[in-house]
Amino acid sequence: MPTVYSMDLPKPKNWQDFEKIVRDAQAQRWGSTDLQMNGRPGQTQDGVDIIGSDNIGRLVAIQCKRYKTALKLKDVISEVSKAEKIKPKLSALFIATTADHDVELQSQVRELSSQRVASAKFAVPVLYWDEIVSSLLLNSHVFKSHYPQIALPNTAGVDRERLVAALELGYYGTELWQAIVLILGDFGQMAQEDPDSLSARLRVIEHRAQQVLAPHDAAVILESLAKIRELLTLPKESDDDWDPIEDLAKRVSARIQIASSLLPLAESNVLDLGMQLARIWHHSESIPAAAARKDIEVKIRSIIKTPTTKSSIKTRLVKANSYKAGYSWATTVYSLVDHEIRFGGVS
Numbered sequence: 001m002p003t004v005y006s007m008d009l010p011k012p013k014n015w016q017d018f019e020k021i022v023r024d025a026q027a028q029r030w031g032s033t034d035l036q037m038n039g040r041p042g043q044t045q046d047g048v049d050i051i052g053s054d055n056i057g058r059l060v061a062i063q064c065k066r067y068k069t070a071l072k073l074k075d076v077i078s079e080v081s082k083a084e085k086i087k088p089k090l091s092a093l094f095i096a097t098t099a100d101h102d103v104e105l106q107s108q109v110r111e112l113s114s115q116r117v118a119s120a121k122f123a124v125p126v127l128y129w130d131e132i133v134s135s136l137l138l139n140s141h142v143f144k145s146h147y148p149q150i151a152l153p154n155t156a157g158v159d160r161e162r163l164v165a166a167l168e169l170g171y172y173g174t175e176l177w178q179a180i181v182l183i184l185g186d187f188g189q190m191a192q193e194d195p196d197s198l199s200a201r202l203r204v205i206e207h208r209a210q211q212v213l214a215p216h217d218a219a220v221i222l223e224s225l226a227k228i229r230e231l232l233t234l235p236k237e238s239d240d241d242w243d244p245i246e247d248l249a250k251r252v253s254a255r256i257q258i259a260s261s262l263l264p265l266a267e268s269n270v271l272d273l274g275m276q277l278a279r280i281w282h283h284s285e286s287i288p289a290a291a292a293r294k295d296i297e298v299k300i301r302s303i304i305k306t307p308t309t310k311s312s313i314k315t316r317l318v319k320a321n322s323y324k325a326g327y328s329w330a331t332t333v334y335s336l337v338d339h340e341i342r343f344g345g346v347s
Contacts, residue, residue, distance in 0.1 A: 009133050009147065011066075011098045017146070018066045022096045022132055023050045024142050026062065029135035030055035048083055048093070056200050058091035062127070071097045071126075073108045080116075080124055090122040098129050137343050162212060163303075163341045166267040169208040170274025171334055172201050173221075173256045177249035178282040184232075202229065205252065212267065213259055221255050224248045266303070273299050273337060277330045284326030293321065296333065304340045313340065 012018040019037065027035045035052035038061070050062040063079045065071055076095050083093045095109075106126065113124040136143050143150075172179070183198045206225050209218040228248050236242060257275065260268050276296065280288055287293070297317060304313065313336065320332040 009150070011129065015064065015066050018096075018098065019049050019064045021136060021146050022062055022064050022127070024146070025132045025135035026050070026054075026094075026127075028138040028142060048086055051086075054092070056196055056203075058196065059088060060092045060094060061086060061090050062094045062096050064096045066098050070102060071095070071099050071105060073105060073112070076105075076109055076112065076124060076126070080112075083122070092123040092125060094125050094127050096127040096132060100130070101128050134339055134343075160341055162267055163270050164338065165208040165211040166263065166271040167274040167334075167338060167341060168204055169212055169256055170260075170271040170276075171278045173205040173209070174253050174275040175278045175282045176201075176205070176252050177246050180245065180249055182282070198232075205256075209256075212263065212271075214262070217255070217259055217262060221252050224252045224255075228252075269299065269303060270337075270341070273303070274334070277334045277337075281327045281330035281334075284330075287321065287323055287326055287329040293317075300333075300337055300340075303337070304344050312344075 012021060023035050023037065026032065030053070032053050032055070035050055038048045038051045048061040049064045052060070054060045061083060063083065065075060065079075067075075079095060080093060083090060109124055109126050117123050136146065179201060180198060183195060202225055206222060209221045212218075213221070228245055231245050231248070234241070256271075260271050260275070263271060273296070276299075288296070300313065300317075316332065316336040320329050320336070323329045323332065
């Protein structure tokens with residue numbers, strides 16, 4: 001029987017099934033216990049099919065659009081207009097679609113969302129089909145309730161959670177100061193970066209450090225993160241007020257880099273890969289040189305070895321190499337590694 005990794009997952013044939021898939025998928029992604037359908041068929045929904053809390057406790061809503069044709073910006077704007085009536089005020093309206101990624105629409109929606117956030121209105125992200133599927137696969141039991149005919153690979157004996165934790169710790173923790181500058185600095189304000197994303201990043205580092213590292217190694221990182229949170233709440237009268245935060249953030253990153261030598265080989269390799277992708281994201285204006293890309297590909301294939309995923313890896317790497325910006329390349333490759341560690345084959 002073909003697995004989910006060697007075939008295109010069938011898309012739901014009706015809107016009811018699609019809404020349930022989206023609700024269950026995002027509940028897994030966000031760890032949310034209160035995502036629920038908004039009303040029942042026949043009731044006015046104000047452009048919202050699902051409503052509840054996301055992973056950082058914000059009130060969010062999801063509008064599901066199961067279109068046979070491509071989703072258009074005018075469709076997004078129409079749903080946004082309807083959702084303005086929701087009380088209390090939303091933090092974000094997610095538009096979930098069965099469509100594949102569309103670069104032009106993504107750019108248009110990002111611009112729309114930035115303009116809205118600048119006007120103190122809710123943000124408007126789009127959830128595409130492959131992202132929904134990835135979230136659904138976070139829980140094999142939930143996935144099987146929607147796709148009982150699809151065989152998932154046997155993951156016995158592989159501690160995927162620790163590998164994912166190592167990847168996230170390297171990716172989100174090794175360039176922490178650069179992330180703080182990006183989110184809270186002048187550029188972040190101009191780009192309407194959500195300050196809550198920094199809080200979420202700190203939580204990820206804190207959680208993953210406790211999962212992967214020995215208690216005495218994690219303690220130094222946790223202590224620094226607690227001080228960073230405290231200092232971020234204080235007013236900043238000059239650039240000098242940021243110096244203690246910079247020192248603490250760089251201390252966190254340094255401890256994570258040192259931790260690589262303290263981990264088992266598989267986890268160390270994944271942590272190193274996460275750190276390498278983070279450096280590219282934050283410091284490379286263009287994609288890495290061919291030799292560097294080949295080195296990273298070799299590392300990925302040393303971690304992910306199931307034959308059925310080889311073509312998927314190749315396809316995604318070709319897609320990543322089509323980008324011009326380093327951060328776009330790194331984001332795509334990170335998503336590939338994260339997905340394959342969770343659901344593919346790792347050594």
